[in-house]
Amino acid sequence: MKILKIKYLIILVLILGINACSEDALDKKNLGVYNPDEVWNDATLANAYLVDVYASTLPGWPLNDGNNADESIGILGEGAVQTTNGAFKMWPYSQIRKVNVLFNEIDGGSLDTDVKDPIKGQAHFLRAWHYFRALIYHGGVPLLDKPQLLSDDLLVPRNSSKECFDFIIKDLDDAIGLLPDQYTGGDYGRVDKAAAMAFKGRVMLYMASPQFNPSNPYGNSYWQEAYTVNKAAKDQLETWGYGLLENYGDIWTTEGHKEAVLTTVYAAPGKTNGRGEHCVRPLTQSKNCTGGDQPIWGLVESYPMVDGSVPGTSSQYAYDVQTFWQNRDPRFYANIVYNGEIYELGGAKGRRQYTDLQVGGLDDGFGPGENFGRTGFYTKKGVEIDLPAAEVEQNDVDWIEIRFAEVLFNFAEAANETGHEDEALDVLKQIRNRAGIEEGTDGMYGLKASMTTDEQRDAIYLEKYLEFAFEGKRFWDLRRTRRLVSDLNGMKKYGLLAKLKAGLDPVSPPAGGFLPTDFDYTVTETINTGQTEMYTPEEYYFFPISKDEIEKNPTLEQNMGWESGTFDPTL
Numbered sequence: 001m002k003i004l005k006i007k008y009l010i011i012l013v014l015i016l017g018i019n020a021c022s023e024d025a026l027d028k029k030n031l032g033v034y035n036p037d038e039v040w041n042d043a044t045l046a047n048a049y050l051v052d053v054y055a056s057t058l059p060g061w062p063l064n065d066g067n068n069a070d071e072s073i074g075i076l077g078e079g080a081v082q083t084t085n086g087a088f089k090m091w092p093y094s095q096i097r098k099v100n101v102l103f104n105e106i107d108g109g110s111l112d113t114d115v116k117d118p119i120k121g122q123a124h125f126l127r128a129w130h131y132f133r134a135l136i137y138h139g140g141v142p143l144l145d146k147p148q149l150l151s152d153d154l155l156v157p158r159n160s161s162k163e164c165f166d167f168i169i170k171d172l173d174d175a176i177g178l179l180p181d182q183y184t185g186g187d188y189g190r191v192d193k194a195a196a197m198a199f200k201g202r203v204m205l206y207m208a209s210p211q212f213n214p215s216n217p218y219g220n221s222y223w224q225e226a227y228t229v230n231k232a233a234k235d236q237l238e239t240w241g242y243g244l245l246e247n248y249g250d251i252w253t254t255e256g257h258k259e260a261v262l263t264t265v266y267a268a269p270g271k272t273n274g275r276g277e278h279c280v281r282p283l284t285q286s287k288n289c290t291g292g293d294q295p296i297w298g299l300v301e302s303y304p305m306v307d308g309s310v311p312g313t314s315s316q317y318a319y320d321v322q323t324f325w326q327n328r329d330p331r332f333y334a335n336i337v338y339n340g341e342i343y344e345l346g347g348a349k350g351r352r353q354y355t356d357l358q359v360g361g362l363d364d365g366f367g368p369g370e371n372f373g374r375t376g377f378y379t380k381k382g383v384e385i386d387l388p389a390a391e392v393e394q395n396d397v398d399w400i401e402i403r404f405a406e407v408l409f410n411f412a413e414a415a416n417e418t419g420h421e422d423e424a425l426d427v428l429k430q431i432r433n434r435a436g437i438e439e440g441t442d443g444m445y446g447l448k449a450s451m452t453t454d455e456q457r458d459a460i461y462l463e464k465y466l467e468f469a470f471e472g473k474r475f476w477d478l479r480r481t482r483r484l485v486s487d488l489n490g491m492k493k494y495g496l497l498a499k500l501k502a503g504l505d506p507v508s509p510p511a512g513g514f515l516p517t518d519f520d521y522t523v524t525e526t527i528n529t530g531q532t533e534m535y536t537p538e539e540y541y542f543f544p545i546s547k548d549e550i551e552k553n554p555t556l557e558q559n560m561g562w563e564s565g566t567f568d569p570t571l
Helices: 002-016 018-022 043-055 093-108 113-138 161-178 193-208 222-239 297-302 330-335 357-364 389-394 404-416 421-435 453-467 474-480 547-552
Strands: 260-264 399-403 494-500 519-525
Touching: 043 093, 043 113, 093 113, 113 161, 113 193, 113 474, 161 193, 193 222, 193 260, 193 399, 193 404, 222 404, 260 404, 297 453, 297 494, 357 494, 399 404, 404 421, 404 453, 421 453, 453 474
Parallel strands: none
Antiparallel strands: 260 399, 494 519
């Protein structure tokens, strides 16, 4: 698959440079200006135009997104979101214009239908993607389906959130009708029907969500639509061969597997370090950066025991903070690097990772006196451990924006709210079975045998928190479910301070190094400059429109709760 990725990137480079290479150096065409008579009559140029839209649409690895939630070390403090700053703003109209230009002009060209339809299908998806992102940030935004001209009325008011959802769903339905079932080989990474169906399921889950339906969060009619759409996506993708990868730990170490539904492709040397591995590693094994995606103690402690039970409640596996790493959910070991664990970065056989200041030093340690906090943990997710420190920025692990596991979780949520609790429970069992959690004599993988709808809802949210740690889901799920205030507001963050036991010499480790049991552990609040408590008020369920945008277009109403706002972004 890596060879195919490299070949695909080379082809794209050749496509984008085709005119420049064919003309005299002093008589080059301006590649920033295209001639519609050429682009929409030439399949290569038309696809090159589409590639440019892709480049400004699909996301990459969400490094440090967990700082805004209960995954990693950062604090989202008071004043972080304002109408006058750029934080949490999404106004993608330059990208939407590119898509609208495509729709406005492609039918005037001579492209064959079998070339044109997949391009249009992908464009419908990409436009839906941009509008959806703006919608979940701000609520309803102005809907434009054609490129604006200077002669047009540019002062377009906001559409309602319902009108935006309807527009997005239509775009996705159009995409599904035009796209091939699956792209493979050199086209791997393009949006296909499978991706569009899965994404539509995500959209419908938001439409039904408490974020958009605060007065009727779990009894509104959109949940039935969400169930129908997500069940159709799950069932259809399964017939096309999608499913959970057998080993959770292989998701980010293999490529092009059956769990990857929508992927942003990386390939060295042309496109690398989307993961930001140089910032995720400890500094001694990296280049000029560290501290990214550091798991906090709350996340570490949330992983169940290997029998699926909450730590401290198992009849088989004792739990103590001093031996916290023993007998845990296998996803804990796939995601978390803890003090004294063997972590063979740079291919160093037998290398152990330490966070004790005496043993690991300030570069890798956690504790008082440092310039910024440490949690005592690192994450393994997406890290290519064999890369030497000098080449750490050559990480080219693909970003999987939609995993089949998400399709299952979306289906489970909708099923639980529509009287299909058994189907939702079956998803939880599938997820835990794949994780490697013990089935138990009752076949429940540590889950409660009989749960109410509310209890199962909480179980789904917890399971997704653990399954998708550092995949940019948690903060947005807490907004979607209106749990920002209850789960995050006022929260302090903690790490685990390791200290070598008395009588052991830090400069004279035994053969094989100090073991995790050679340390004492203390839960310690992390060091954060300024505010130390998370600030996530009710207003954060819908972020404000930028003041600059409102000044440019006075017909835009500000969201309620923000500077005399009058716009209601709910359904």
